[in-house]
Amino acid sequence: MSAIGQAMKRKEDPRMITGRGRYTEDISLPGMLHMVVVRSPEAHAAIT
């Protein structure tokens, strides 16, 4: 009951303030593949 009405420090913050958050781009798994989107250099063209 003593926590009610009190400001509580968040549990997830220690990781994020020390740079140990795991955002999608931070994840590195063995054998993982990378994807790059290659966009057409032509605005309007026929693929031959």
Place this chain on the structure above:
Amino acid sequence: MTEPVALVVNGQRREVSVEPRRLLVQVIREDLDLTGTHIGCDTSQCGACTVHVDGKAVKSCSMLAVQADGASITTIEGMGSGDRLHPLQAAFWEKHGLQCGFCTPGMIMAAADLLARNPNPSDEEIRHGLEGNLCRCTGYHNIVEAVKSAAGSGVPA
């Protein structure tokens, strides 16, 4: 065609071999596995990539790795020591200066440089000093409070 680049990163000597076009942020995140530094844009606007190069805040997305040859780099992982939080880290936690936390490492690195140059900034000076760092979550209010609080507790330069 790679070039050798010698760095001191968070006090540790590191050597990498990089293409000249490789950005410092890519070396930090991919070659050195320090993923606390984030990439939040393609335009040098967001500041999530902010680190210290020879003591000064730099957007690591806007520097080539080869330009940092011989430099001393500090990343968010190098703030504080062991289990002791840097005053800015503690203040961001205490003052709820983060929500998703993505901008936070960059904010802390930029704020550390700001406080080293101006140890007692006004709200206005904090906001101006952090103009290069964007946050989508907090509305900046508690970020300013956190920086003020860290300044009040005496942030080491």
